Amino acid sequence: MPIYWAFLTYMLLKPGEENHEYWFMFSGIDKALHLSIFAMLGFCFMAAFPKIRFSYFFQIILIYAFLTEILQEEMGFGRSMETLDIVADTIGCLIGYYIYKILIKRFF
Numbered sequence: 001m002p003i004y005w006a007f008l009t010y011m012l013l014k015p016g017e018e019n020h021e022y023w024f025m026f027s028g029i030d031k032a033l034h035l036s037i038f039a040m041l042g043f044c045f046m047a048a049f050p051k052i053r054f055s056y057f058f059q060i061i062l063i064y065a066f067l068t069e070i071l072q073e074e075m076g077f078g079r080s081m082e083t084l085d086i087v088a089d090t091i092g093c094l095i096g097y098y099i100y101k102i103l104i105k106r107f108f
Contacts, residue, residue, distance in 0.1 A: 001048040008037055012068045015077035034088035035095070038065065042096025050104070057097065065089035 042061060046052070065086050073081035 001044050004041065004044055008041060009068065011037075013071055013075065013077070013079070015079070031084055031088045034085050035092040038089040038092030039096040039099070042093035043100050044096075045093075046097055046100040054097070058093070061093040062090060065093075 038061070042057075045057060045061065049057075069081045069086055072079035
């Protein structure tokens, strides 16, 4: 969990790069990436802290999403704050939460 969180923070805050066009790239790929990495973060967070209340889980993840977006804007490394990134982060963490809950209910 801490390693994934550190890696995620690095990837979200590293300097922006010029993207090359690849066959798998599409418009909105960054939102899909935000959604998927926060889904994994939500799942890992619940696996690490299974007894945490939903309100605490949601607040922690949402604060993290806001902080990374604010830092992207303020650090001046070619990254910018986008509201839709926060929306994708929020939806992703909720997906991870519910996947964890479904798997726990089904297999345990």
